[in-house]
Amino acid sequence: MTPIRVGIAGAGIAGLTTALSLARRGIASTVIERTAQLSEVGAGLQISPNAGRILEGLGLGDALDRAAVFPEAIDMRSGRTGEPIVSLPLGEHARAAFGAPYRLLHRADLQSLLLEAVEADPRIELKLGVEARAVTQTPDGVTLSLDNGELGFDAMIAADGVRSRLKPAVAGASPPRPSGRTAWRTTIPVGIAPRDLPHERTTVLLSRAAHVVIYPVRSARLINIIIVIEEPWDNDDWSAPGDAAVLRQRFDSDSTRYISRLTGLDLQWTRWCLTEVVPTGAWVDDRIALIGDAAHAMLPFLAQGAAMAIEDADVLARELANAPVAEALQRYQALRRPRVNRVWKTARQAGQIYHLGGAMAVARDMTMTALGGQRLLGRYDWIYGWKP
Ligand SMILES: Cc1cc2nc3c(=O)[nH]c(=O)nc-3n(C[C@H](O)[C@H](O)[C@H](O)COP(=O)(O)OP(=O)(O)OC[C@H]3O[C@@H](n4cnc5c(N)ncnc54)[C@H](O)[C@@H]3O)c2cc1C
Numbered sequence: 001m002t003p004i005r006v007g008i009a010g011a012g013i014a015g016l017t018t019a020l021s022l023a024r025r026g027i028a029s030t031v032i033e034r035t036a037q038l039s040e041v042g043a044g045l046q047i048s049p050n051a052g053r054i055l056e057g058l059g060l061g062d063a064l065d066r067a068a069v070f071p072e073a074i075d076m077r078s079g080r081t082g083e084p085i086v087s088l089p090l091g092e093h094a095r096a097a098f099g100a101p102y103r104l105l106h107r108a109d110l111q112s113l114l115l116e117a118v119e120a121d122p123r124i125e126l127k128l129g130v131e132a133r134a135v136t137q138t139p140d141g142v143t144l145s146l147d148n149g150e151l152g153f154d155a156m157i158a159a160d161g162v163r164s165r166l167k168p169a170v171a172g173a174s175p176p177r178p179s180g181r182t183a184w185r186t187t188i189p190v191g192i193a194p195r196d197l198p199h200e201r202t203t204v205l206l207s208r209a210a211h212v213v214i215y216p217v218r219s220a221r222l223i224n225i226i227i228v229i230e231e232p233w234d235n236d237d238w239s240a241p242g243d244a245a246v247l248r249q250r251f252d253s254d255s256t257r258y259i260s261r262l263t264g265l266d267l268q269w270t271r272w273c274l275t276e277v278v279p280t281g282a283w284v285d286d287r288i289a290l291i292g293d294a295a296h297a298m299l300p301f302l303a304q305g306a307a308m309a310i311e312d313a314d315v316l317a318r319e320l321a322n323a324p325v326a327e328a329l330q331r332y333q334a335l336r337r338p339r340v341n342r343v344w345k346t347a348r349q350a351g352q353i354y355h356l357g358g359a360m361a362v363a364r365d366m367t368m369t370a371l372g373g374q375r376l377l378g379r380y381d382w383i384y385g386w387k388p
Pocket of ligand 1 (some may be wrong): 010012013015018033044047088130131132159160256274293294298303309
C-alpha cells in the first residue's frame, strides 16, 4: 500500500498511544497539541490488564512496571463504618487470569513514559503549543486548520478530548453533556492518611449519592483520593479548585462518618465536572475519526476511559495498516462500537449501584458479600480479558 501520513489532534493518552501504535506498524504521524508543555493534570490512573497488555505490546512494559504500584485487591467498604463489604482479588490473580497485572499510576508518569517513547520515534512528529481549529475533507485527503497555518494529511484522528474542537467535522457525532456528577480529587502523603486505610490496595467507600476511590501511586508514597458526588455543574477545567467546606458539609452525617475522616483533613481539592459523550453517535466521517474521550467519554466508575482510548488506538492503527483510509476508519468504528457501548453502559450502572441508599444499599452489600470477590471480579472478565 502507498505510505500514508496521519494527523492526530491531541497528545493525551489517546493521541500519544495512537501515534505509537501507528509508528510500530510503519505509519508516520504528526501530533498537534495545544498546550506548550505536557504536564498531565489529575492524579491517579488505574490501568487494567486489557490496556496494560497493549502498552506492553508497544514496548512500554518495563517503563510501566517501574512507575506502577500493583494493588493486591480492590476492597469495597462501607462509607459509614469503613467495614469491608467484599474484596476483589488482583495481584497475582489478575496476572494469571488476564495475562497482565492491574497497575496504578500517577497520570504524569504515564504521560511522561508515552511522551518519551513518542519523542524517541523518528516516525512521529510532535508539535506542541499549536491548536487544531477545524478539519475539512479534500478529494484525496484532509486539511487541518491550525492557529498558525494549515497542514494536509491522508487521515485525521481527533484525539482532542471530551470537548473536541474537531468534532463538527464528523456529521452525526454526539455532543458532550454534563452528567450531574463531579469528581473531587486530591493526593496526600501516605503518612497523613488514616492508619487503617490499606495502602497497597484500591479502596472504594460506598455511600448514598457519593462514593470514594482511594489508591496509592508513586511507589505508594502518595495516596490518590477521588470523591464522586451528585452535583449539577458544567465546566471544562480539570483543575478547578474545590472548597473543602462543601465536602465537609456533604459528609457530616452518621451515614458517612468514615468518609468524613478524609474530608475533615486539611487538604487542597480540585473539582472536575464529569462529562459524557454518548457512544452511539458517529465517530467517523470518511477520512476523519474521533477516538478516546472525543468519541465516547464515559463515567469513570469502572476506571475504563483511558483503557478504552488505548484499545481504540490499537484497533485503529491495525486497520489503517491493512486497508485504505476510509475503509479502515469504518472498520475501526464497527469493531470498537459494541464493546465501548457495553463498557459505557456498565460504567453508568456501576455508578447507580455505588450510590444506592437505605434498604437498597443494605441489599447491595449483602449481595456483594454473598457473591464474594472472585465471582464479582469474574463479572468483569469480558473487560479485563479482552484481546485485540
Ligand atoms: C476522576 C477521573 C478518574 C479517572 N480514572 C480513570 C482510570 O483510573 N482509568 C482509566 O482508564 N480512565 C480513567 N479516567 C478516564 C480518563 O482520564 C480519560 O478517559 C482519558 O484521559 C481520555 O484520554 P483522551 O486522550 O481521549 O483525552 P484527554 O486526556 O482529554 O486528552 C486530550 C488532549 O487534546 C488536547 N487538545 C484539546 N483540544 C485541542 C485542540 N483543539 N488542538 C490541539 N490539542 C487539543 C488537550 O490539551 C489534551 O492534551 C478517569 C477520568 C476522571 C475524570
